[in-house]
Amino acid sequence: MSSFWRLERLLPEYVKNFEAYTPSKPDTELMKLYGCSTLHRLNNNENPLGPSVEAQNAISSFSPEKAAIYPSGDSYCLRVRLAEKFTKNPEQFLVGNGANEVITFVIKAFCEQGDNIVTADKTFAVYEWVANFSGYQAKLAPLSNFEFDEQAMLDLVDKKTKIVFICNPNNPTGKFWSIDRLRAFMNRLGDEKIVVLDEAYAEFVEDETFPNGLDLIEEYDNLVVFRTFSKMYGLAGLRIGYLCAQEPLVDSIRKTCVVYSVNSLAQLAARASLGSELHVHETRSLVDSSKSYFTKQLSRLELSCIYGEGNFMMVRLPISDTLAYRKLMTQGFMVRTMSGFRFPGYIRVSMSHQIVMEKLVEAIERILK
Numbered sequence: 079m080s081s082f083w084r085l086e087r088l089l090p091e092y093v094k095n096f097e098a099y100t101p102s103k104p105d106t107e108l109m110k111l112y113g114c115s116t117l118h119r120l121n122n123n124e125n126p127l128g129p130s131v132e133a134q135n136a137i138s139s140f141s142p143e144k145a146a147i148y149p150s151g152d153s154y155c156l157r158v159r160l161a162e163k164f165t166k167n168p169e170q171f172l173v174g175n176g177a178n179e180v181i182t183f184v185i186k187a188f189c190e191q192g193d194n195i196v197t198a199d200k201t202f203a204v205y206e207w208v209a210n211f212s213g214y215q216a217k218l219a220p221l222s223n224f225e226f227d228e229q230a231m232l233d234l235v236d237k238k239t240k241i242v243f244i245c246n247p248n249n250p251t252g253k254f255w256s257i258d259r260l261r262a263f264m265n266r267l268g269d270e271k272i273v274v275l276d277e278a279y280a281e282f283v284e285d286e287t288f289p290n291g292l293d294l295i296e297e298y299d300n301l302v303v304f305r306t307f308s309k310m311y312g313l314a315g316l317r318i319g320y321l322c323a324q325e326p327l328v329d330s331i332r333k334t335c336v337v338y339s340v341n342s343l344a345q346l347a348a349r350a351s352l353g354s355e356l357h358v359h360e361t362r363s364l365v366d367s368s369k370s371y372f373t374k375q376l377s378r379l380e381l382s383c384i385y386g387e388g389n390f391m392m393v394r395l396p397i398s399d400t401l402a403y404r405k406l407m408t409q410g411f412m413v414r415t416m417s418g419f420r421f422p423g424y425i426r427v428s429m430s431h432q433i434v435m436e437k438l439v440e441a442i443e444r445i446l447k
């Protein structure tokens with residue numbers, strides 16, 4: 079934006095200074111730009127198996143005339159199904175246009191001028207971004223061993239802190255807090271702050287010490303759990319995610335949410351997804367075998383990597399991540415540069431089919447020659 083634009087003075091400083099996120103161009107444009115004939119998007123941790131069969135059937139059954147009708151304003155049927163699945167009350171769920179929108183609901187509900195949120199410096203960036211472009215400070219605690227650091231977070235919490243965001247498992251490192259660690263943190267923090275547990279990748283975790291946040295909600299009245307249909311359930315394009323907490327907390331957050339932000343098709347597909355155990359099982363085994371293949375190949379190439387739970391891995395390259403991005407694009411692979419996540423020199427790669435991972439390894443070898 080040019081500095082002489084007349085209306086710029088209407089913008090608050092915190093909006094003026096915020097750098098807008100640049101979404102990637104459509105595949106056809108990118109393929110022209112980089113001269114590649116196929117493009118594998120391994121940048122957004124999408125599910126290469128797509129939506130479950132149940133969700134695909136639900137999507138096909140959606141009658142086009144229904145596009146003229148407003149959706150359920152509170153995702154009623156989906157919430158009933160979620161309540162059934164997790165043995166809760168439907169009023170404990172609030173559904174949004176992706177977990178991204180749910181982040182904005184919580185920040186809008188609780189923060190006012192002068193307030194801050196606390197999270198890690200190397201985690202999902204949207205908590206920090208929403209806080210910043212809304213005029214609130216995001217206080218960032220450094221990770222320790224690629225994990226959220228309880229003490230560093232507690233040191234940042236002050237009178238003006240409203241919300242603490244924990245990404246479990248963490249995107250992009252894949253590390254997670256065990257149930258004991260989470261409980262200990264909750265108890266040390268006390269019950270005067272909101273704690274958000276972002277479980278976008280919970281469905282991928284097999285480790286038994288991983289806490290299912292939904293089971294802890296009855297224990298902590300200040301705990302909010304986020305889930306999404308974008309990752310395991312392969313519905314990223316339909317934009318749907320939700321939060322769960324005790325009723326009084328959900329009732330407060332609901333006040334700031336815009337009704338009708340979640341479309342009918344997304345609600346229908348999400349509801350159908352919840353019954354697809356086979357899909358979860360198949361996705362996990364694809365992710366497991368891709369991870370073990372990829373780690374072996376990376377060690378052969380003497381490249382170090384960081385990973386844990388979730389369908390992604392970070393790789394350290396001997397060239398800059400932005401250069402690696404451009405070079406890999408010419409080979410038909412889109413990865414995530416990690417400078418923006420404060421991991422310069424790293425790329426994050428989503429796990430995909432074996433054949434795609436094999437081609438990716440070849441491409442990495444070529445660009446590093």
Ligand SMILES: *Cc1c(COP(=O)(O)O)cnc(C)c1O
Binds near residue numbers: 202278308314
């Ligand atoms: C992908 C992701 C989300 C957002 O998911 P949407 O539902 O697609 O908005 C939230 N948190 C984390 C950690 C994620 O990786």
